[in-house]
Amino acid sequence: MDACVFCDIVNGSGPAHLVYSDDDVVAFLDRAPIARGHTLVVPRRHSAGLSDLDPALGTPLLSVAQRVADAMKGTEFGAHGINLALNDGRAAMQTVFHTHVHVVPRRSGDKLSFAKGFLTRRPGDLAETAAQLRELIGVQR
Numbered sequence: 001m002d003a004c005v006f007c008d009i010v011n012g013s014g015p016a017h018l019v020y021s022d023d024d025v026v027a028f029l030d031r032a033p034i035a036r037g038h039t040l041v042v043p044r045r046h047s048a049g050l051s052d053l054d055p056a057l058g059t060p061l062l063s064v065a066q067r068v069a070d071a072m073k074g075t076e077f078g079a080h081g082i083n084l085a086l087n088d089g090r091a092a093m094q095t096v097f098h099t100h101v102h103v104v105p106r107r108s109g110d111k112l113s114f115a116k117g118f119l120t121r122r123p124g125d126l127a128e129t130a131a132q133l134r135e136l137i138g139v140q141r
Contacts, residue, residue, distance in 0.1 A: 006100065010042065039133065041061055083104040
């Protein structure tokens with residue numbers, strides 16, 4: 001297997017702003033977010049895409065995505081909705097070939113800023129955002 005940036009994050013050798021971690025799944029902020037709080041949820045065990053994802057990891061993967069989404073929809077973070085996305089394959093715009101779910105917070109009326117986010121993708125203060133999400137999820141660090 002070639003080097004995988006997400007495997008490096010999972011094993012602790014790659015830089016990331018962690019939001020959540022357990023025995024099966026790790027969640028961290030996207031380094032080039034579409035919106036503040038854009039989080040990636042990945043299985044600890046490498047799989048390039050859906051076809052080789054262990055079905056037993058699908059439930060924990062989506063459960064953590066749901067937990068992150070629920071935290072974002074709390075009043076403190078201010079998301080009014082969430083987009084979940086799993087890009088599977090190059091034609092689907094997958095750029096890192098380690099299965100992952102995007103959890104992207106949405107705010108009412110953000111259509112223009114959301115579309116602009118695809119073009120600009122600026123990180124903002126990732127450390128502060130990660131700390132806020134960990135607190136809202138109830139993760140101790």
